[in-house]
Amino acid sequence: MMNITPVVKQLLIINIIFFIGAEFVGPAAFDLLAMYYPEHPKFQYWQIISHMFMHGGLMHLAFNMFALYSFGSTLEHFWGGKRFLFFYISCGLGSALLHTGVNYFVFDSAVQTLMANGIPRSEIIEALSQGKYGVIWAEYLTPSQLQGMIDAFRIPVVGASGAIYGLLVAFAFMYPNAELALLFIPIPIKAKYFVSAILLLDLFLGLKGDSIFGSGGTGVAHFAHIGGALIGFIMMWYWKKNQFDNHRWN
Numbered sequence: 001m002m003n004i005t006p007v008v009k010q011l012l013i014i015n016i017i018f019f020i021g022a023e024f025v026g027p028a029a030f031d032l033l034a035m036y037y038p039e040h041p042k043f044q045y046w047q048i049i050s051h052m053f054m055h056g057g058l059m060h061l062a063f064n065m066f067a068l069y070s071f072g073s074t075l076e077h078f079w080g081g082k083r084f085l086f087f088y089i090s091c092g093l094g095s096a097l098l099h100t101g102v103n104y105f106v107f108d109s110a111v112q113t114l115m116a117n118g119i120p121r122s123e124i125i126e127a128l129s130q131g132k133y134g135v136i137w138a139e140y141l142t143p144s145q146l147q148g149m150i151d152a153f154r155i156p157v158v159g160a161s162g163a164i165y166g167l168l169v170a171f172a173f174m175y176p177n178a179e180l181a182l183l184f185i186p187i188p189i190k191a192k193y194f195v196s197a198i199l200l201l202d203l204f205l206g207l208k209g210d211s212i213f214g215s216g217g218t219g220v221a222h223f224a225h226i227g228g229a230l231i232g233f234i235m236m237w238y239w240k241k242n243q244f245d246n247h248r249w250n
Helices: 008-023 027-033 045-051 057-079 082-114 123-128 135-139 145-156 160-172 190-207 223-242
Strands: 179-182 185-190
Touching: 008 045, 008 057, 027 045, 027 123, 045 082, 057 082, 057 179, 082 123, 082 145, 082 223, 135 145, 135 185, 145 185, 160 185, 160 190, 160 223, 179 190, 185 190, 190 223
Parallel strands: none
Antiparallel strands: 179 185
């Protein structure tokens, strides 16, 4: 088993510190560091970064940190620390971007319908910010549209999963035929098949409507996963095309 590499070790420590700190501080930590919808009163610009180090529970943290150690150490060993960290943060930012973009589509399409029926945007934002919504909204929106709008606005996103998915894509890109032994699957699976399968599953669940929304869905930000994976793929493709992956940054 490969020894843990320096940047991966530091990322593990930071994530664990954030988790323990959030457990002591309580909900106020999530209000400050989880990433809210940009029009939400609790949104702050640093949340674009800080949400990557917050987790919703011990199992969420454990799975992400195990994946970070398992795949991240291999990648950092060959890339070097600076390039690895740049890739990791970039995938996390791509994850946040796609997640927010999908949220915006869901939220704004519903808001535009309400505005077309005479309800001002400011009134909608104010009601949602207070944890309320207008009963009359249900006359203009389907139940799924109404719930989607509410959840897109109210529910923050946390976790390193988007950046982790970027690492998975990079690993499969570099070692497509590496066989991964998974606890819940009795036979080894080649990395290219495993990563492709979980991305297709995320896409299916996201399009099905079980993506960003905690109530009525899986509570998993599937489009955030896809965003991290997409940025990871684009960066790997670009580096390979330019033969940039043969050079370390440190």
